[in-house]
Amino acid sequence: MNDLLLLATLLGGPQHGYALKKQVGLITGQGEMHNNLVYPLLRRFGQNGWISKRTAAGQRGQTREVYTLTKKGKQELLRRLGDFTSKDASSESAFRLRVGLFNVLDFDTQKRVVTERDRWLIAREQNLGRLAAAVDLDTWSGEVVRYFREETRRERRWIASLKRQIERQASHK
Numbered sequence: 317m318n319d320l321l322l323l324a325t326l327l328g329g330p331q332h333g334y335a336l337k338k339q340v341g342l343i344t345g346q347g348e349m350h351n352n353l354v355y356p357l358l359r360r361f362g363q364n365g366w367i368s369k370r371t372a373a374g375q376r377g378q379t380r381e382v383y384t385l386t387k388k389g390k391q392e393l394l395r396r397l398g399d400f401t402s403k404d405a406s407s408e409s410a411f412r413l414r415v416g417l418f419n420v421l422d423f424d425t426q427k428r429v430v431t432e433r434d435r436w437l438i439a440r441e442q443n444l445g446r447l448a449a450a451v452d453l454d455t456w457s458g459e460v461v462r463y464f465r466e467e468t469r470r471e472r473r474w475i476a477s478l479k480r481q482i483e484r485q486a487s488h489k
Contacts, residue, residue: 317409318349322357323393324417326367326385332374333358333381343416344409358383366392398425405436415478423486430482434475441468 321340325331331339333354341348361367366389374380385393397414398421404410411433418426444465447453453461 317407317413318353319357319361320393320396320413322349322354323361323366323385323389324397324413326383326389327393327417327420330382330384332372333383336383361389364392365389394420397421400425400429400432402432402436405432418482423482426482427479430475430478434472437468437472437475441465441472444468 318340321343322336325336325339325343333351336358337349337351337354340354358367358369361383362369366386367383368386369381369383371379372382397417400410400414404414411429414421414429421429444461448458448461448465
C-alpha cells in the first residue's frame with residue numbers, strides 16, 4: 317500500500333523525497349513516512365524504471381534528488397490500482413486510495429472497484445447480523461456490533477452515491 321501511495325503522489329509532478337514523505341503522511345493522517353520506508357521504495361522504483369531521478373538545487377543552497385514518475389511507472393501504477401483483489405475489497409484504505417484516484421482510472425475499473433467493495437460490505441453486514449442473532453451480546457459488545465452495522469450501511473449509501481456519479485460521468489463522455 318505504501319508503494320502505491322508513493323507512486324500515486326508522483327502523479328502530481330516531480331517531488332523531492334522529503335516532500336513525498338510529508339505528502340503521503342498528510343494523505344494517510346499518520347505523520348511523515350519514515351526515511352527507511354521512502355528511500356528504499358524510491359530506489360526500487362528507479363531500478364524498475366518507474367521513476368527517474370535528477371539532482372536539483374534546494375531552497376537553502378543544498379542539493380536535492382527530485383523524482384519524476386515515468387510513463388512505465390504510470391502504467392504500473394494504473395495496472396496495480398486496477399488489480400483490485402478480494403483482499404483489497406476488505407481494506408478501507410485500499411478502497412479509499414482507489415476512489416481518491418478515480419480521476420486516473422477508467423470507467424470499468426471504477427465500477428468494478430465500487431462493486432467489489434459493496435459485495436464485501438454486504439457479506440460483512442450479513443455476518444454481523446448473524447452474530448447479533450446467534451450470540452447473547454452484553455451491552456458493550458452489542459454497542460460495537462451496532463456501530464459496525466451502521467458504519468457498513470453508511471458506507472453502502474456512499475458507494476451507491478459513487479455508483480451514480482460514475483454512471484453520470486460515463487454518460488457525459
